[in-house]
Amino acid sequence: MTVESRVDLVPLRTWFGLRWRGYDRDEVDDYVAELESELRLVTADRDASEARADALASRLMSVQEENDALRDGLHRICLTPIDPKGLPERLARMVALAEEERREVIRDAQLKALMIVGEAEARARALDEGAAAKREEVREDFRLAMSARRAEAMRALAELRNVALDEAERIIAEAKVRRAGIEQDT
Template sequence: MSVDSRTELVPLRTWFGLRWRGYDRDEVDDYVAELEAELRLVTADRDASEARAEALAARLVTVQEENAALQDGLHRICLTPIDLKGLPERLARMVALAEEERREVIRDAQLKALMIVGEAEQRARRLDEEAAEKRDGIREDFRLAMSARRAEAMRALAELRNVARDEADRIVTEAKIQSLHIE
Protein backbone atom coordinates (compact mmCIF):
# COMPACT_ATOMS: atom_id res chain seq x y z
CA MET A 1 0.00 0.00 0.00
CA SER A 2 1.53 3.32 -1.11
CA VAL A 3 1.09 6.37 1.09
CA ASP A 4 1.56 9.94 -0.18
CA SER A 5 3.14 11.80 2.75
CA ARG A 6 1.67 15.09 1.56
CA THR A 7 -1.94 13.94 1.64
CA GLU A 8 -2.22 10.86 3.82
CA LEU A 9 -0.72 9.89 7.12
CA VAL A 10 0.73 6.55 7.90
CA PRO A 11 -2.33 4.60 8.98
CA LEU A 12 -2.33 4.34 12.72
CA ARG A 13 -3.93 1.53 14.61
CA THR A 14 -7.00 3.02 16.25
CA TRP A 15 -8.56 -0.07 17.73
CA PHE A 16 -7.47 -2.08 20.70
CA GLY A 17 -8.64 -5.44 21.93
CA LEU A 18 -10.67 -5.46 25.12
CA ARG A 19 -9.34 -7.31 28.12
CA TRP A 20 -10.79 -8.11 31.48
CA ARG A 21 -8.65 -5.40 33.05
CA GLY A 22 -8.07 -3.47 29.80
CA TYR A 23 -7.71 0.20 29.07
CA ASP A 24 -10.54 2.70 28.90
CA ARG A 25 -11.52 2.72 25.23
CA ASP A 26 -12.43 6.47 25.19
CA GLU A 27 -9.04 7.42 26.65
CA VAL A 28 -7.20 5.33 24.09
CA ASP A 29 -9.29 6.79 21.23
CA ASP A 30 -8.69 10.35 22.49
CA TYR A 31 -4.96 9.70 22.81
CA VAL A 32 -4.72 8.24 19.30
CA ALA A 33 -6.73 11.17 17.90
CA GLU A 34 -4.30 13.63 19.54
CA LEU A 35 -1.33 11.74 18.13
CA GLU A 36 -2.85 11.77 14.66
CA ALA A 37 -3.48 15.53 14.91
CA GLU A 38 0.12 16.14 16.03
CA LEU A 39 1.39 13.89 13.26
CA ARG A 40 -0.64 15.89 10.71
CA LEU A 41 0.89 19.15 12.04
CA VAL A 42 4.41 17.71 11.92
CA THR A 43 3.82 16.43 8.39
CA ALA A 44 2.45 19.81 7.29
CA ASP A 45 5.45 21.58 8.86
CA ARG A 46 7.82 19.19 7.11
CA ASP A 47 6.10 19.72 3.76
CA ALA A 48 6.19 23.49 4.21
CA SER A 49 9.89 23.34 5.13
CA GLU A 50 10.64 21.23 2.06
CA ALA A 51 8.79 23.70 -0.15
CA ARG A 52 10.63 26.64 1.44
CA ALA A 53 13.99 24.84 0.99
CA GLU A 54 13.21 24.18 -2.68
CA ALA A 55 12.25 27.84 -3.20
CA LEU A 56 15.43 29.01 -1.47
CA ALA A 57 17.56 26.61 -3.52
CA ALA A 58 15.99 27.95 -6.73
CA ARG A 59 16.60 31.54 -5.57
CA LEU A 60 20.20 30.67 -4.71
CA VAL A 61 20.79 29.30 -8.20
CA THR A 62 19.33 32.48 -9.70
CA VAL A 63 21.49 34.72 -7.49
CA GLN A 64 24.61 32.66 -8.31
CA GLU A 65 23.90 33.03 -12.03
CA GLU A 66 23.40 36.80 -11.63
CA ASN A 67 26.63 37.03 -9.62
CA ALA A 68 28.58 35.09 -12.27
CA ALA A 69 27.22 37.39 -15.00
CA LEU A 70 28.20 40.50 -13.01
CA GLN A 71 31.69 39.12 -12.36
CA ASP A 72 32.14 38.36 -16.06
CA GLY A 73 31.07 41.90 -16.96
CA LEU A 74 33.42 43.42 -14.37
CA HIS A 75 36.27 41.26 -15.61
CA ARG A 76 35.67 42.40 -19.22
CA ILE A 77 35.57 46.05 -18.15
CA CYS A 78 38.78 45.75 -16.11
CA LEU A 79 40.67 44.10 -18.97
CA THR A 80 39.61 46.67 -21.55
CA PRO A 81 42.34 49.35 -21.84
CA ILE A 82 41.19 52.92 -21.53
CA ASP A 83 41.92 55.14 -24.51
CA LEU A 84 42.56 58.60 -23.08
CA LYS A 85 41.95 60.26 -26.45
CA GLY A 86 38.36 59.14 -26.53
CA LEU A 87 37.53 60.36 -23.03
CA PRO A 88 36.32 63.80 -22.13
CA GLU A 89 39.01 66.03 -20.64
CA ARG A 90 37.75 65.65 -17.07
CA LEU A 91 37.72 61.82 -17.21
CA ALA A 92 41.15 61.80 -18.87
CA ARG A 93 42.47 63.91 -15.98
CA MET A 94 40.91 61.53 -13.44
CA VAL A 95 42.52 58.54 -15.16
CA ALA A 96 45.88 60.33 -15.22
CA LEU A 97 45.56 61.15 -11.50
CA ALA A 98 44.65 57.54 -10.74
CA GLU A 99 47.69 56.35 -12.71
CA GLU A 100 49.93 58.78 -10.82
CA GLU A 101 48.47 57.61 -7.51
CA ARG A 102 49.08 54.01 -8.54
CA ARG A 103 52.74 54.81 -9.22
CA GLU A 104 53.02 56.53 -5.80
CA VAL A 105 51.47 53.56 -4.04
CA ILE A 106 53.90 51.22 -5.78
CA ARG A 107 56.85 53.49 -4.92
CA ASP A 108 55.76 53.72 -1.26
CA ALA A 109 55.33 49.96 -1.09
CA GLN A 110 58.79 49.41 -2.55
CA LEU A 111 60.34 51.86 -0.05
CA LYS A 112 58.55 50.17 2.84
CA ALA A 113 59.69 46.78 1.57
CA LEU A 114 63.31 48.03 1.42
CA MET A 115 63.02 49.41 4.96
CA ILE A 116 61.57 46.13 6.23
CA VAL A 117 64.33 44.15 4.52
CA GLY A 118 66.96 46.48 6.02
CA GLU A 119 65.48 46.14 9.48
CA ALA A 120 65.32 42.37 9.09
CA GLU A 121 68.98 42.27 8.02
CA GLN A 122 69.98 44.43 11.02
CA ARG A 123 68.02 42.20 13.35
CA ALA A 124 69.60 39.10 11.82
CA ARG A 125 73.09 40.61 12.26
CA ARG A 126 72.28 41.52 15.86
CA LEU A 127 70.99 38.01 16.55
CA ASP A 128 74.11 36.53 14.93
CA GLU A 129 76.33 38.72 17.14
CA GLU A 130 74.37 37.73 20.25
CA ALA A 131 74.64 34.07 19.28
CA ALA A 132 78.39 34.43 18.73
CA GLU A 133 78.77 36.12 22.13
CA LYS A 134 76.80 33.35 23.82
CA ARG A 135 78.80 30.72 21.97
CA ASP A 136 82.06 32.38 23.08
CA GLY A 137 80.75 32.60 26.65
CA ILE A 138 79.84 28.93 26.63
CA ARG A 139 83.27 28.02 25.24
CA GLU A 140 84.97 30.11 27.93
CA ASP A 141 82.80 28.55 30.65
CA PHE A 142 83.66 25.10 29.28
CA ARG A 143 87.39 25.97 29.18
CA LEU A 144 87.28 27.25 32.78
CA ALA A 145 85.34 24.20 33.93
CA MET A 146 87.81 21.88 32.21
CA SER A 147 90.76 23.80 33.74
CA ALA A 148 89.18 23.52 37.18
CA ARG A 149 88.59 19.79 36.67
CA ARG A 150 92.14 19.31 35.39
CA ALA A 151 93.54 21.19 38.40
CA GLU A 152 91.36 19.14 40.75
CA ALA A 153 92.48 15.92 39.03
CA MET A 154 96.13 17.01 39.31
CA ARG A 155 95.64 17.78 43.04
CA ALA A 156 93.99 14.40 43.57
CA LEU A 157 96.82 12.68 41.66
CA ALA A 158 99.45 14.53 43.70
CA GLU A 159 97.65 13.57 46.88
CA LEU A 160 97.55 9.93 45.76
CA ARG A 161 101.28 10.08 44.97
CA ASN A 162 101.98 11.54 48.39
CA VAL A 163 99.82 8.88 50.07
CA ALA A 164 101.53 6.18 47.98
CA ARG A 165 105.01 7.61 48.79
CA ASP A 166 104.15 7.80 52.49
CA GLU A 167 102.88 4.22 52.38
CA ALA A 168 106.00 3.09 50.52
CA ASP A 169 108.21 4.92 53.04
CA ARG A 170 106.28 3.31 55.91
CA ILE A 171 106.64 -0.16 54.33
CA VAL A 172 110.37 0.40 53.71
CA THR A 173 110.82 1.62 57.30
CA GLU A 174 108.94 -1.40 58.67
CA ALA A 175 110.99 -3.71 56.48
CA LYS A 176 114.23 -2.14 57.78
CA ILE A 177 113.02 -2.49 61.36
CA GLN A 178 112.09 -6.10 60.80
CA SER A 179 115.37 -6.84 59.13
CA LEU A 180 117.16 -5.35 62.12
CA HIS A 181 115.20 -7.57 64.49
CA ILE A 182 115.94 -10.62 62.43
CA GLU A 183 119.70 -10.15 62.47
Protein backbone atom coordinates (compact mmCIF):
# COMPACT_ATOMS: atom_id res chain seq x y z
CA MET A 1 0.00 0.00 0.00
CA THR A 2 1.50 3.33 -1.02
CA VAL A 3 1.03 6.50 1.00
CA GLU A 4 0.13 9.43 -1.22
CA SER A 5 -0.18 12.39 1.12
CA ARG A 6 0.70 13.71 4.52
CA VAL A 7 -2.91 13.21 5.59
CA ASP A 8 -2.43 9.43 5.26
CA LEU A 9 0.59 9.55 7.58
CA VAL A 10 -0.19 12.01 10.36
CA PRO A 11 -1.72 12.63 12.79
CA LEU A 12 -1.40 9.25 14.43
CA ARG A 13 -3.53 8.14 17.31
CA THR A 14 -2.22 10.18 20.25
CA TRP A 15 -4.38 8.92 23.07
CA PHE A 16 -4.42 5.73 25.07
CA GLY A 17 -6.87 4.41 27.59
CA LEU A 18 -5.83 5.05 31.16
CA ARG A 19 -5.37 2.13 33.53
CA TRP A 20 -4.99 2.21 37.26
CA ARG A 21 -1.23 2.28 37.83
CA GLY A 22 -0.80 2.14 34.03
CA TYR A 23 1.79 3.77 31.82
CA ASP A 24 3.42 7.13 32.30
CA ARG A 25 1.13 9.34 30.20
CA ASP A 26 3.76 12.06 29.60
CA GLU A 27 6.31 9.48 28.43
CA VAL A 28 3.91 7.88 25.95
CA ASP A 29 2.66 11.28 24.73
CA ASP A 30 6.28 12.40 24.21
CA TYR A 31 7.02 9.19 22.32
CA VAL A 32 4.00 9.61 20.04
CA ALA A 33 4.83 13.30 19.43
CA GLU A 34 8.41 12.34 18.52
CA LEU A 35 7.14 9.63 16.16
CA GLU A 36 4.78 12.08 14.46
CA SER A 37 7.64 14.56 14.06
CA GLU A 38 9.82 11.90 12.42
CA LEU A 39 6.95 10.95 10.11
CA ARG A 40 6.57 14.60 9.07
CA LEU A 41 10.32 14.75 8.28
CA VAL A 42 10.17 11.55 6.23
CA THR A 43 7.15 12.89 4.36
CA ALA A 44 8.90 16.20 3.68
CA ASP A 45 11.99 14.33 2.41
CA ARG A 46 9.83 12.23 0.11
CA ASP A 47 8.00 15.29 -1.23
CA ALA A 48 11.30 17.13 -1.83
CA SER A 49 12.73 14.14 -3.70
CA GLU A 50 9.64 13.88 -5.88
CA ALA A 51 9.76 17.63 -6.58
CA ARG A 52 13.45 17.34 -7.59
CA ALA A 53 12.65 14.42 -9.91
CA ASP A 54 9.79 16.41 -11.48
CA ALA A 55 12.09 19.44 -11.94
CA LEU A 56 14.67 17.24 -13.70
CA ALA A 57 12.00 15.81 -15.98
CA SER A 58 10.81 19.35 -16.79
CA ARG A 59 14.37 20.48 -17.57
CA LEU A 60 14.80 17.47 -19.85
CA MET A 61 11.66 18.43 -21.78
CA SER A 62 12.86 22.03 -22.23
CA VAL A 63 16.28 20.83 -23.51
CA GLN A 64 14.54 18.55 -26.01
CA GLU A 65 12.32 21.43 -27.20
CA GLU A 66 15.38 23.69 -27.56
CA ASN A 67 17.14 21.01 -29.66
CA ASP A 68 14.09 20.73 -31.93
CA ALA A 69 13.95 24.53 -32.40
CA LEU A 70 17.67 24.69 -33.29
CA ARG A 71 17.30 21.84 -35.77
CA ASP A 72 14.33 23.59 -37.47
CA GLY A 73 16.22 26.92 -37.66
CA LEU A 74 19.27 25.29 -39.26
CA HIS A 75 17.11 23.53 -41.83
CA ARG A 76 15.28 26.78 -42.74
CA ILE A 77 18.55 28.74 -43.19
CA CYS A 78 20.11 26.03 -45.36
CA LEU A 79 17.19 26.03 -47.81
CA THR A 80 17.53 29.71 -48.87
CA PRO A 81 19.49 29.74 -52.21
CA ILE A 82 21.07 32.73 -54.05
CA ASP A 83 20.03 33.25 -57.69
CA PRO A 84 23.28 33.57 -59.77
CA LYS A 85 21.53 34.75 -63.03
CA GLY A 86 21.41 38.38 -62.00
CA LEU A 87 25.13 38.64 -61.13
CA PRO A 88 28.18 39.46 -63.37
CA GLU A 89 30.45 36.52 -64.35
CA ARG A 90 33.08 37.05 -61.65
CA LEU A 91 30.47 37.41 -58.97
CA ALA A 92 28.64 34.39 -60.40
CA ARG A 93 31.86 32.36 -60.06
CA MET A 94 32.25 33.58 -56.48
CA VAL A 95 28.62 32.68 -55.79
CA ALA A 96 29.19 29.20 -57.31
CA LEU A 97 32.24 28.69 -55.09
CA ALA A 98 30.32 30.02 -52.12
CA GLU A 99 27.42 27.72 -53.00
CA GLU A 100 29.77 24.73 -53.13
CA GLU A 101 31.30 25.76 -49.83
CA ARG A 102 27.80 26.25 -48.43
CA ARG A 103 26.85 22.70 -49.39
CA GLU A 104 29.98 21.39 -47.67
CA VAL A 105 29.28 23.47 -44.60
CA ILE A 106 25.66 22.30 -44.57
CA ARG A 107 26.73 18.67 -44.94
CA ASP A 108 29.27 19.04 -42.11
CA ALA A 109 26.77 20.93 -39.96
CA GLN A 110 24.09 18.31 -40.56
CA LEU A 111 26.51 15.52 -39.60
CA LYS A 112 27.56 17.42 -36.49
CA ALA A 113 23.93 18.25 -35.68
CA LEU A 114 22.98 14.58 -36.01
CA MET A 115 25.82 13.62 -33.69
CA ILE A 116 24.88 16.34 -31.19
CA VAL A 117 21.18 15.44 -31.35
CA GLY A 118 22.04 11.77 -30.87
CA GLU A 119 24.22 12.58 -27.88
CA ALA A 120 21.57 14.92 -26.43
CA GLU A 121 18.85 12.31 -26.89
CA ALA A 122 21.06 9.67 -25.26
CA ARG A 123 21.76 12.02 -22.34
CA ALA A 124 18.06 12.89 -22.10
CA ARG A 125 17.12 9.20 -22.00
CA ALA A 126 19.78 8.59 -19.35
CA LEU A 127 18.49 11.54 -17.29
CA ASP A 128 14.92 10.33 -17.64
CA GLU A 129 15.86 6.78 -16.65
CA GLY A 130 17.94 8.13 -13.76
CA ALA A 131 15.07 10.30 -12.55
CA ALA A 132 12.65 7.37 -12.73
CA ALA A 133 15.12 5.14 -10.90
CA LYS A 134 15.67 7.81 -8.24
CA ARG A 135 11.90 8.24 -7.76
CA GLU A 136 11.49 4.50 -7.36
CA GLU A 137 14.46 4.35 -4.96
CA VAL A 138 12.96 7.16 -2.85
CA ARG A 139 9.59 5.40 -2.77
CA GLU A 140 11.20 2.10 -1.77
CA ASP A 141 13.31 3.79 0.93
CA PHE A 142 10.21 5.50 2.26
CA ARG A 143 8.24 2.25 2.25
CA LEU A 144 11.03 0.45 4.12
CA ALA A 145 11.40 3.28 6.64
CA MET A 146 7.67 3.37 7.26
CA SER A 147 7.55 -0.41 7.63
CA ALA A 148 10.39 -0.35 10.16
CA ARG A 149 8.81 2.51 12.11
CA ARG A 150 5.41 0.83 12.04
CA ALA A 151 6.96 -2.38 13.39
CA GLU A 152 8.77 -0.41 16.09
CA ALA A 153 5.55 1.38 17.08
CA MET A 154 3.65 -1.91 17.19
CA ARG A 155 6.36 -3.43 19.41
CA ALA A 156 6.18 -0.43 21.74
CA LEU A 157 2.39 -0.64 21.91
CA ALA A 158 2.54 -4.39 22.57
CA GLU A 159 5.06 -3.77 25.35
CA LEU A 160 2.80 -1.11 26.90
CA ARG A 161 -0.17 -3.48 26.64
CA ASN A 162 1.80 -6.30 28.28
CA VAL A 163 2.93 -4.01 31.10
CA ALA A 164 -0.68 -2.89 31.63
CA LEU A 165 -1.96 -6.50 31.60
CA ASP A 166 0.75 -7.59 34.05
CA GLU A 167 -0.15 -4.71 36.35
CA ALA A 168 -3.87 -5.53 36.08
CA GLU A 169 -3.18 -9.20 36.92
CA ARG A 170 -1.07 -8.16 39.91
CA ILE A 171 -3.83 -5.82 41.15
CA ILE A 172 -6.47 -8.55 40.71
CA ALA A 173 -4.29 -11.02 42.60
CA GLU A 174 -3.80 -8.50 45.43
CA ALA A 175 -7.55 -7.87 45.51
CA LYS A 176 -8.26 -11.61 45.73
CA VAL A 177 -5.78 -11.98 48.58
CA ARG A 178 -7.37 -9.04 50.43
CA ARG A 179 -10.88 -10.39 49.81
CA ALA A 180 -9.80 -13.81 51.12
CA GLY A 181 -8.33 -12.07 54.19
CA ILE A 182 -11.54 -10.11 54.75
CA GLU A 183 -13.69 -13.23 54.33
CA GLN A 184 -11.55 -15.07 56.90
CA ASP A 185 -11.91 -12.19 59.36
CA THR A 186 -15.69 -12.31 59.18
